[in-house]
Amino acid sequence: VSNAFASLARALGTAFRESPGEPWSDDVFESWARRVFTYQLETNPVYAAYVRKRGVTPSNVAHWSEIPWVPASAFKAVPLVSGDPSQVERIFQTSGTTGVGRRGEHHVLDLGLYEDSLIPNMMRHLYTGGPDGPDGQDRPDGDSPTRPMLALAPAPADVPESSLSFMLGAALDGLSGGQGGFFVTRDGVIDTAGLSEVLVEAASRGTPLLLAGTAFAFVHWLDWLKEHSAGFDLPQGSLIMETGGFKGRSRVLERPEFYASLSETHGVPFEAIVNEYGMTELLSQFYDGPVAAVSGMDLEGRRHVPPPWVRTRVLDPNTLSAVPMGEPGLLCHYDLANAGSVMAVLTEDQGVAVEDGFRVLGRVQGAEPRGCSLAMDDLLSGVRS
Template identity: 25%
Template sequence: MGSLIAEEARLAEDIGAFIEATAPALLDERQERAAWGGGAFNALALRLFEYQYQASPAYAEYCQRRAVSPEHIAHWREIPPVASSELQYFSPAAALGKGLRGQPLKQHQLYLYLTALMPNLRAHLLPDLTEHDRLRIITVARDPEPDTEAVLVFSAIALRFADSDSASYTNNHLGVAAALSKAEAIGEQVCLMGHAHALAQFAEHCRSVGLSFRLNPRSRLLFSGGLERERERMYALFERVFGINRLWCVRMYSPAPGGSQFYDTALRLRACGREVSADSDYLCGPPWVRVFIRSQAGGSRLPETKSGYVTVCDLSNFSNLMVVQSADLAHPLPPTSGGRERFALI
């Protein structure tokens, strides 16, 4: 057990160093090929697989039933994914009695989660802000809040970039309206955050009483959840009520508990000097995550235009499992010139 604990600390440190080294590629496409290529990712993935295999007897048995063990594989693609709905049975966190959500993490595990979270979030939501910039962050919250992953992200961005007038409003339409009215009156840039349903519910309330806002044109909106088929209607509602163009609306997608998030790319592409169009409506991950689409029958990676389940190999998902298959369907898209995988949810 002592050697496993020692490897846990070394591995977290090495993965953290990889994340910090490759994070600049999120906003510098000249670094993409180096960040997404080479063998460093695979070497770390194999080490993390061995650690998770040894730390969770249930996961080891799961892999053995599929004739997979650390000494017999050479590439992360050979690691069998576990369905996100079954992580509680197989993850090292569950094996050690920590649970998947809401429990304290060891210091180096928390460090790794935050190290992965912030550069990815900044690149996609706040690429135009410096370390010293602050803006008004208004969070539309629900009680109870079912999306704990989103709460962590919202809290992290608020702690880092919120000004003194920022606030979170739980089931409080009047409070949100007053905060937006104040920001509108002084031309303050706003970041509006919340679950899609909470934001849509507030926007529908505003529309029903004839209330709308024309926020600073550099205002933006971050949301989690929502149905893919309702997204266009929701964007139109947000633009009508808040005055925030859809290209400044950023969707957050979390395929696995405790892992990295995926975001809409329009703001990041603009910050990279790229033209943004309807073809830019896709999701892609950071350099410490690989994503592939598996067939609904559980097969291997699919060619373009086929649909299947989003499956991720995420180095930052240290306490749960690295290779996870979500319940979400997507179309794979051609990778970027630097090798970055892309996909569109269905």
């Protein structure tokens, strides 16, 4: 990794670790966003050509929100690396469930920066005690939580291309003290016997745990529990984290029904079930869990909370200009953890901005918005020229 990127990654990582839950002022985020933008223009020829075509320079950007975004589909079209491509540590791939064709790829220069982003954010939402913490109990300062994690996902070694498995593996090692494990094979088969055995042991010990996985894996697990008339009461203070939705899958379970089944079969209240919103194209994640002050079964009232180093805009799909708070549009994330690729990514997810976060409404249906198509044309013309 180049000295320039190593220096930037170290500085960002320190900032992430020091303020996982404290909001950054607009001035602080602005300063970081400009630094990352300037670096990316200097080191990412594809992005730099795209930005030039749009007539944007660091000097005529009046606010971080004017920094040009790329559509998420750009990660399918061309490697987006802000640095030396030969220094890439890992290539994460999208799941490929949204349709046929090429999978998106995120070329990651520094897995350490990814961990510096995911660990403090995950600790804040899923591990730390305190009045707003997952178990609602204060811990003495310096008392590191070691909530065991059971993952309904393949192990990182089995799917090195999965950013989700990497994230869960980092949490298992860095936050759960290695306690727990992965209970899905590379081929997607759940180790029901192994998971059942561990859940029985956990119940006897009474230690709160984190049961984490993709929504679709949980559906298969719920089907198995129903078939065997089984269920497990997780120890008090346990959490369930689900992610991924049902995109591209043959079976869809509405969220209230899904959460009701999870609650009934695992003996946890609705507020102990957390959704993680993330994507391969971003190295930061968003949680709607306990810190977001969810209230019982009020799923509609939940919101996803960005970490301090992410800003999210909601854009009109036709004009691609910002919409007022509370109105639906496309979610556009400015993620400083993406320093090694492209910071600003326009997603294909619809959402609404609310105070301190946003609500996800679902995927865009139908054709790609025209503005995204034009952006892709500009991006690819820079590759061809």
